[in-house]
Amino acid sequence: MNIFEAIFLGIIQGLTEFLPISSTGHLTVAGKLMHVISNQHPEEWTAFMAVIQLGTLLAVIIYFWNDIIQIVTDFLHYNVKERVKFSEQNLNSRMGWLIIVGSIPVGLIGLSLKKIIEGTLTKDLYVIATSLIVLAIILAIAEKTAKFKKEMKDITLKDAFIVGIAQCFALFPGSSRSGTTITGGLFLGMNRETAARFSFLLSIPAVLASGLLELYESLKFLNTSMTINLIVATAAAAIFGYLSIDFLLRYLKKYSTFVFIYYRVALGIIILVLLSMHIITP
Numbered sequence: 001m002n003i004f005e006a007i008f009l010g011i012i013q014g015l016t017e018f019l020p021i022s023s024t025g026h027l028t029v030a031g032k033l034m035h036v037i038s039n040q041h042p043e044e045w046t047a048f049m050a051v052i053q054l055g056t057l058l059a060v061i062i063y064f065w066n067d068i069i070q071i072v073t074d075f076l077h078y079n080v081k082e083r084v085k086f087s088e089q090n091l092n093s094r095m096g097w098l099i100i101v102g103s104i105p106v107g108l109i110g111l112s113l114k115k116i117i118e119g120t121l122t123k124d125l126y127v128i129a130t131s132l133i134v135l136a137i138i139l140a141i142a143e144k145t146a147k148f149k150k151e152m153k154d155i156t157l158k159d160a161f162i163v164g165i166a167q168c169f170a171l172f173p174g175s176s177r178s179g180t181t182i183t184g185g186l187f188l189g190m191n192r193e194t195a196a197r198f199s200f201l202l203s204i205p206a207v208l209a210s211g212l213l214e215l216y217e218s219l220k221f222l223n224t225s226m227t228i229n230l231i232v233a234t235a236a237a238a239i240f241g242y243l244s245i246d247f248l249l250r251y252l253k254k255y256s257t258f259v260f261i262y263y264r265v266a267l268g269i270i271i272l273v274l275l276s277m278h279i280i281t282p
Contacts, residue, residue, distance in 0.1 A: 001036045001229055009036075010052055010233030014240025017056040018200065018248055020139065020179030020260045021267070024049060025128045028173060029271060032280050037123060045123065050214030051230050055237030057207045060200050062238075063245045067201070071096050091153050095201070101157050102164035103205040109168045110210065123173065125271055125282050131174030132268035136261045139179060142186035143256055150190040155198060159188050163202065174268075177203055178248075182257065192252035200245060 001009075012030055016023040027049055031037040037045045061068060075096030078089040086097060150159075166184030170177035178199050185195025274280045 003229060003232055005034055006229035006233040007236050010236030011240050013052050013237040014056055015244050017241055018178050018244045020176050020182055020257060021264055022132060022174045022176035025132055025174040028123055028128055047214045050210050052233045052237045053207050054211040055234035056241035057211060058238040059241030059245060060204055063242055098155055098160035099202055102160035102202045105164040106167045106206050125275055128174035129268040129271040131172050132264045135175050135179050136264035139183045139257055140261050142183045146186040147189040148191040151194050193249060196248055196252050
C-alpha cells in the first residue's frame with residue numbers, strides 16, 4: 001500500500017462510516033480491487049480498518065464536543081457529587097447512562113467474537129454483499145413502520161440497550177454500525193435525526209475501545225511506511241468523517257433513508273455480479 005492508496009482508503013472510511021452504507025464493506029471492496037488485502041494475514045487488514053476508525057472517532061468528538069463535555073460534566077455532577085436517582089437527573093447526565101448501557105452488548109459480544117472478526121470470513125465479499133442487501137430490507141421495514149415521535153429526551157435505558165444490541169450486528173461486515181443502530185432507533189419510534197445523533201454518540205466507546213486495542217496489537221506489523229500510511233489515512237478519515245456527520249444530520253431533518261436503502265441494494269447486487277464474473281475474488 002502506498003501513501004496515495006492510504007489517503008484514498010481514509011477518504012472512503014470517512015465518507016462511509018456514518019452513512020448507513022457500511023464503511024467495512026466499501027473498504028473491503030476497495031482493498032480487494034487494489035490488491036492490498038493479504039489472505040495469509042487478514043488480521044493486518046482488520047487492524048488497518050480499526051485504527052483508521054480512530055479518525056472518524058476524532059470527527060465525532062470534534063463535532064459533538066460541546067455535547068460530550070456537558071454529558072461528562074453533568075454525569076459526574078449527578079452521579080458522583082450529588083448521587084441523584086436516574087429519573088431526576090437532567091438529559092445530559094441520563095445520556096451518559098444511556099451510552100454506557102448501550103455499549104454493554106457490543107463490548108461483551110465483540111470480545112467473545114474477536115477471533116472470528118479478525119478472520120477471513122469477515123472479509124468475504126459474499127457475506128458483505130448479503131449483509132448490504134439484508135440490512136437494506138430491514139431498514140426499509142423500519143422506515144415504513146416507524147412512528148418518528150421520540151426525541152433524545154424520550155430515550156429510555158431499555159431503548160439504549162436494544163439499540164446497543166442492534167449495534168452488535170455491525171460486527172457482521174456490510175451491515176454498517178450507523179445502519180444497524182439507526183434501524184434499531186427507528187423501530188423504537190425515534191425520529192430520524194434523533195436515531196442518527198444517538199447512533200453517533202453511542203459509537204464513541206465502541207470505536208475507541210476497538211481502535212485502541214487494534215492499534216496496540218498492530219504495533220508488531222508497523223514499519224515506517226505502514227505508520228505513515230496509517231497517519232494519513234486516519235487524518236483523511238477524520239476530515240471526511242466530520243463532513244459526513246454534518247451532511248447526514250442535515251439530510252435526515254428533511255428526507256428518509258431510502259436513498260441509502262436503494263444504494264445498499266444496488267451495491268450488493270454489483271458486488272455479486274463482479275464476483276460471478278470473477279472480476280474480484282471473495
